Structure formats: structure tokens, C-alpha cells
Amino acid sequence: xxxxxxxxxxxxxxxxxxxxxxxxxxxxxxxxxxxxxxxxxxxxxxxxxxxxxxxxxxxxxxxxxxxxxxxxxxxxxxxxxxxxxxxxxxxxxxxxxxxxxxxxxxxxxx
Amino acid sequence: xxxxxxxxxxxxxxxxxxxxxxxxxxxxxxxxxxxxxxxxxxxxxxxxxxxxxxxxxxxxxxxxxxxxxxxxxxxxxxxxxxxxxxxxxxxxxxxxxxxxxxxxxxxxxxxxxxxxxxxxxxxxxxxxxxxxxxxxxxxxxxxxxxxxxxxxxxxxxxxxxxxxxxxxxxxxxxxxxxxxxxxxxxxxxxxxxxxxxxxxxxxxxxxxxxxxxxxxxxxxxxxxxxxxxxxxxxxxxxxxxxxxxxxxxxxxxxxxxxxxxxxxxxxxxx
Numbered sequence: 001x002x003x004x005x006x007x008x009x010x011x012x013x014x015x016x017x018x019x020x021x022x023x024x025x026x027x028x029x030x031x032x033x034x035x036x037x038x039x040x041x042x043x044x045x046x047x048x049x050x051x052x053x054x055x056x057x058x059x060x061x062x063x064x065x066x067x068x069x070x071x072x073x074x075x076x077x078x079x080x081x082x083x084x085x086x087x088x089x090x091x092x093x094x095x096x097x098x099x100x101x102x103x104x105x106x107x108x109x110x
Numbered sequence: 111x112x113x114x115x116x117x118x119x120x121x122x123x124x125x126x127x128x129x130x131x132x133x134x135x136x137x138x139x140x141x142x143x144x145x146x147x148x149x150x151x152x153x154x155x156x157x158x159x160x161x162x163x164x165x166x167x168x169x170x171x172x173x174x175x176x177x178x179x180x181x182x183x184x185x186x187x188x189x190x191x192x193x194x195x196x197x198x199x200x201x202x203x204x205x206x207x208x209x210x211x212x213x214x215x216x217x218x219x220x221x222x223x224x225x226x227x228x229x230x231x232x233x234x235x236x237x238x239x240x241x242x243x244x245x246x247x248x249x250x251x252x253x254x255x256x257x258x259x260x261x262x263x264x265x266x267x268x269x270x271x272x273x274x275x276x277x278x279x280x281x282x283x284x285x286x287x288x289x290x291x292x293x294x295x296x297x298x299x300x301x302x303x304x305x306x307x308x309x310x311x312x313x314x315x316x317x318x319x320x321x322x323x324x325x326x327x328x329x330x331x332x333x334x335x336x337x338x339x340x341x342x343x344x345x346x347x348x349x350x351x352x353x354x355x356x357x358x359x360x361x362x363x364x365x366x367x368x369x370x371x372x373x374x375x376x377x378x379x380x
Contacts, residue, residue, distance in 0.1 A: 048310070059238045062231070066322045069339060070304055072177060073234060075166050081174035083306035098235055100114060 024050050024083075029105065031055045031074070034096065036105035045089040045109040054079045061103060065094035068107065085109070111245055115252025116259070118235055122228035123260030124332035126154070129224050129290055131264040133195070133217060135271035136283040140202050142209050146217040153218060154225025161226045162233035175305035182305075184223050185298040191220045192291040193355055196284050197362050203280050204366040263329075284359050286333075292351030293335025299344035300337070308343040315339050 027049055030037045034057065043049050053063050058076040065071075068087075074080045087109040096103025130147075137144050161168070161180075168176045198213050236253065240246050271279055302308040317338035321327050330336035337344060 048306070059242070060234050066317070066338065069300055069337060069341070072304065073165060073169075073231060075169070075234070076238065078166060078169065080169060080177075083304060083310075085310060088312075097118065098114065098239070 024048050026050045026052060028052050028054065031057055031061050031096065031103065033057065034059075034061070034099035034102040036094075036096070036103055039105035040108060041105070042108045042110060043085065043087070046086045048083060048085045051082045051084050051107075052079055053082060060098060062097035063094060064097045065092060065107075067092040068094060070094070071097070111239075112248040112252040112255075115235075115249050116256040119232055119253045119256030120260050121328060121332070122232050123257055124263060124329070126221075126224040126228045127260055127264035128267060128332055130221060131268040132271065132283055132286050132290065133220070135268050135279060136199055137217075138272060139276050139279045139283075140199060141206065142202060142213075146214045147221070150218045150221025151225065153222035154229060157222050157226030158229025158233050162230035162237070165230065165234060172305075175307075178301040178305035179307075181227060182298040182301040184227050185294040185301075188220055188223050189291045189294050189298075189351060191216050191223075192287050193358055195220065196287055196355065196359050199280065199284065200359065200362045200366065203276070204370070288352060288355045288359070289334045291355060292348050293333065295347040295351040296335040296337065296340070296344050299341070299347040303341055303343060309341070311341045311343070312339045313342055313345055 025044065025047065027041055027043060029041055029051060031053065041051070053072070053074050055061050055074040055076055055078055060073055060075045062071060062073045063080075063082060068084060070082055070084065072080055072082055084107065087107075089109050092107045092109065094105055094107065130150075134144060134147065136142075165177065168180050170176060172179050194216055195213075198216075201207075202209075232253070236249065239249055271283065274282060299308060303310045315338060320330070320336070320338065322331060322336065322338045327336060327338070335348075340348075
């Protein structure tokens, strides 16, 4: 296999992969007054999704979940993207590390 | 606020400070001067503020996955630097020589990168919440407690490593650096999965045995990047990290052993 052929193969695979990224179902969660709204997000099981986290507070928050293996700082007034899944059916809690007592929620995959 | 500050600062400090204490103890034992330490810490503080203040811009890069790409990039870069450092430490053990400018620069860069990764989050947290009414006292006292516990753990670790003989410290230090560096590759994998650049999945769930939230789970996370539910891609990266580093370190060790033997043989022949 020549290097040029490998390069073409890589380019083709990237081209095929791009629509797959665009086609993922999208979900939204907002942070208001250090609370997640909605606090329960129902997503399809065994499907990769895009979760947009909009922080409407002026203070930053870190979206964190041990069950989902995710952590991302979302600055005040910022909207951030987190890819989640594909997940087997079940419940996956998440929390805001900067306000762990109030900022709590869960993702339900079904 | 007090407890949250303790936990946030402790978690961030432990990770970087454990790495620093391993490097410091190895340098002490090998007789490598430690002037690089202050420059690394200074660079780390500047890097933390720089990275923290630019996080909004960084996050928007690469279509919203800039935070993950930069974090993964930093961790992979630290892994490569640690690989070089281990080889240099072994060289230094067998043949004492003046410390090169490259070795000093790499040590500074490792501290700078490791501190910036962790410190940027502390900077973001402190700078945002200090302006809230009634928050600053508990915020700062919590942060100081977190910093104190983190640094105490690392001082204990540093003196533990120093209590061994030179060869044992070198072997233990290289093993620990392998674990820390491979843990960084594991965490880089987590970031690349979060950015959808690597496939997600779950190999096992050990949270019932050792939860990531527990104190021992947090310690193991800081030292070896412990995950209770790792993805296959993370395990592949971890194993690659361990095998690659162990192979390089052992090759270097055998190289010096062979040279020692051949030097002895040459000595007898004369």
C-alpha cells in the first residue's frame, strides 16, 4: 500500500465521518442560579449525542460526571459542546463542581 | 463554599505536586541541581493565569472542542517530556556529568505544563467567586486548607522517596514516572473521547470496589489517572504508555549494564 493511497483512504474516511458528526441528535441544558435546567435529560440509549451546556450565570461552572467520564469548564455566559455516549440504558448523574450542592442533574438513557 | 474550595484546590494541587515531588527527589538523589524548580513554578503560575484567562477563546477553537484538544495535547506533551527525563536520569546515574541546558529546560517545561493545566481551573474558580458577597473568607480559607493538605501529602511522598538508596529511588522513581505519565495518556484519551475524536465505551465498572469520589480513588486518580469506568481507547493508550516507557527505560538500563561489563572485561585483559 503506497503512502499516497493511504492518504486518499484517510481523506475519504474523514469525508464520510463528517456527516456522521453533523447527524448526531442534539440536547440542551442551561445553568441558571447554579441549577441545571432541565435537571433530567432523557436521551436515546446506544446513540452518540451532542449536549450543549449554556451557562446563563455570570460565574463559571464545571460540568462533571464520574459515571459519564466527562468534565468541562463552562465560563459564565458561554455555550459549550460535550459529546456523550453511546450509552447503555440507565441513569447517569452529573453535577457542577463549583456548586456541587445545588447544581445536580442526571441523564437517563432509554 | 469552604468544603467545595478545599476539594477543588486539593484535587488540582495533588496531581501536579505529586509529579513535582517525584522529579525533585530523583534530582536530589542524583545530585542534579534544582534551580529549575523556581522557574518551573513561576512559569506554572504565569501559565495558569494565561490559560485560565484565555479559556473562553480556547474553548471556542476547533468548533467548540478546543478545551479538550489543548488539555489532551498538554498531557501527551508531558508524557513525551517524561520519557526523555527518565532516559536522562538513567544516563546520569551511570555517568555523572554536568546537567545540560536541555534537561533543565525540559524539567521547567514539565512543571510549567503540569501546573498550568491544574492551576488554570483554580484561577478561574477563585477569580470568579471572590467577588460574591460573604464568599471570599470561606473561599480563601478553603483554598489555603486544600493547598496545605496537597503540599503536605507531597512533602511526605518526597521524603519517603528520599529514604531509599540511590538505586532504589531511581528504580521506584522511574516506575512512578511511568505510571504518572501513562495516567496522563489515559486522561488525554478521556478528553479526546469527550471531543468525539476517539470512540467511547465502557470496559468495566469498578466503582463498587473503588469509587472515583472516595479519598483513595482521588489519590489514585492524581497518581495514575484512575478511572472506574474506562473506555477501550483509554486502556489501549494506557498500555501503550506503559509498554513504550518501560521499553525505552529498560533498553537504556541494559545499554549501560553492557558497557559496564565490557569495561570490566577490557580492564582484565589489560
